[in-house]
Amino acid sequence: MATNTTTGTQVPSKGGFPAFKVETFGSQLLWLAIAFGLLYYLMSRHIAPRIGGILEERSGRIAADLAAAQSMKAEADAATASYEKSLAEARANAQAIAAETRAKINGASDSERKSLEAKLAADLSSSEAKIAEARTAAMGNVRSIAVDATHAIVERLAGAKAEAARVEAAVDAALKH
Amino acid sequence: MDPVAAKFLGAGLACLGMGLAAMGVGNIFGNFVAGALRNPSAAAGQFTNAIVGAALAEGLGIFALVVALVLLFVV
Amino acid sequence: MADPIKQFELVHLVPLKIGGADFGFTNSALHMFIAVGVTAAFLLLTTTGRNLVPGRLQSMAELSYEFIAGTVRQAAGTEGMKFFPLVFSIFMFVLFGNLIGMIPGAFTVTSHIIVTAALALLVITTVIIYGIMKHGTHWFALFAPAGLPKAILPVIVVIEVISFLSRPISLSLRLFGNMTAGHIALKVFAGFAVAMVGAGAVGIAGATLPIFMITALTAFEFLVAVLQAYVFTILTCIYLNDALHPGHH
Numbered sequence A: 001m002a003t004n005t006t007t008g009t010q011v012p013s014k015g016g017f018p019a020f021k022v023e024t025f026g027s028q029l030l031w032l033a034i035a036f037g038l039l040y041y042l043m044s045r046h047i048a049p050r051i052g053g054i055l056e057e058r059s060g061r062i063a064a065d066l067a068a069a070q071s072m073k074a075e076a077d078a079a080t081a082s083y084e085k086s087l088a089e090a091r092a093n094a095q096a097i098a099a100e101t102r103a104k105i106n107g108a109s110d111s112e113r114k115s116l117e118a119k120l121a122a123d124l125s126s127s128e129a130k131i132a133e134a135r136t137a138a139m140g141n142v143r144s145i146a147v148d149a150t151h152a153i154v155e156r157l158a159g160a161k162a163e164a165a166r167v168e169a170a171v172d173a174a175l176k177h
Numbered sequence B: 001m002d003p004v005a006a007k008f009l010g011a012g013l014a015c016l017g018m019g020l021a022a023m024g025v026g027n028i029f030g031n032f033v034a035g036a037l038r039n040p041s042a043a044a045g046q047f048t049n050a051i052v053g054a055a056l057a058e059g060l061g062i063f064a065l066v067v068a069l070v071l072l073f074v075v
Numbered sequence C: 001m002a003d004p005i006k007q008f009e010l011v012h013l014v015p016l017k018i019g020g021a022d023f024g025f026t027n028s029a030l031h032m033f034i035a036v037g038v039t040a041a042f043l044l045l046t047t048t049g050r051n052l053v054p055g056r057l058q059s060m061a062e063l064s065y066e067f068i069a070g071t072v073r074q075a076a077g078t079e080g081m082k083f084f085p086l087v088f089s090i091f092m093f094v095l096f097g098n099l100i101g102m103i104p105g106a107f108t109v110t111s112h113i114i115v116t117a118a119l120a121l122l123v124i125t126t127v128i129i130y131g132i133m134k135h136g137t138h139w140f141a142l143f144a145p146a147g148l149p150k151a152i153l154p155v156i157v158v159i160e161v162i163s164f165l166s167r168p169i170s171l172s173l174r175l176f177g178n179m180t181a182g183h184i185a186l187k188v189f190a191g192f193a194v195a196m197v198g199a200g201a202v203g204i205a206g207a208t209l210p211i212f213m214i215t216a217l218t219a220f221e222f223l224v225a226v227l228q229a230y231v232f233t234i235l236t237c238i239y240l241n242d243a244l245h246p247g248h249h
Helices: A024-159 A164-176 B005-037 B038-075 C026-046 C056-076 C080-100 C111-145 C148-195 C200-244
Strands: C011-013
Touching: A024 A164, A024 C011, A024 C026, A024 C056, A024 C080, B005 B038, B005 C026, B038 C056, B038 C200, C011 C026, C026 C056, C026 C080, C056 C080, C056 C200, C080 C111, C080 C148, C080 C200, C111 C148, C111 C200, C148 C200
Parallel strands: none
Antiparallel strands: none
């Protein structure tokens, strides 16, 4: 590896440590400035914006997707809530209707039953009255029959007509027992 | 003493500094690992500090190396 | 034994002189352009599709982008993102400079102190200029932490100024030293192996030891190459944070 340095002014180096050779600094600085300047230009103009753009786009996309998913979930939640609400409403409605119907039916049958009972009670009392009448009538008949029979019995046994007032008194006394 | 011999002796002595810097770096990472074993969850956040500390400690060892190189090649 | 320093020699590929000074196109310059080319190819060609669902290569490009963006945000806040192209350029340049240097026969751009120093000075100059542009004289509060007693303030200011000025030095020397030391170590062990092979059958058997060492060191050097690029980047971010938020230590 020949170190064919083209310098005439080079310090007559006794080997020397290459990194400490001041005469090489100018060239290295120049080319470092050019190379690093090029890298910095590429980095600030092309590389950093591009990769940063890719990453930003990706994170933006992910954030947007997440937001969309969030809003969809919220929508679904709202739909579920409204469904549950309408379901509850329907259930309440149904219960109300059922209760109303039951009340109506109960009321109707109650009034029917009451009128029926009243009618039955009226029938019963009128029947009782009739029976009592019939009974008094029958009792009256019994007395007159008994009186007639007493008259006939007395006439046949005694051969004489019995006194009406005494017969009636005797029949009454007998009926009382 | 022969100046050339003194130069080489000086360079060798300067390199002792690198060994001492090695002790410093080992101390930093040893303590880092000991701390990391005690509290592993905090270790990740302190790794950068460990690296920076090691770099600073090592830099002083590198000074010793540069002194040795200067003694060997420049003086 | 082969000279382990030889790998750092600059070779002129295209001589160029401006006003007597040497500005020739060297192997170092060639490898700088290779690093820039690989970076651009890696980041541009993989993302031409702009796919919403990334493939493997696009995923790698995006991962490196996200990694550096996360580092910048963590160290310098969201405002630090305006320096993102600079930080990403530095990371990629240093990373591929280091990694391409690991190819046998290739030149390691970052093993030259002038290159790392130029990058470090670029960072520090950016910090100073942007800090003064944005905060004016308030930026100098960086050197005088709030809530200190007046008596020790001068001492602290001197220490802070020295600490600030030593940043580019340590930043550049760390990268340079790591790369240089690693490559020298690799070449030294390789030299051992070569020298032992020359010593007959026993030497050939013994040469396996340094070859194992080279293998281990090569793996270690790949780690160092990536780690030093990251360290350079994170320290850059921390220093840029001083330009953005001077009072917050």
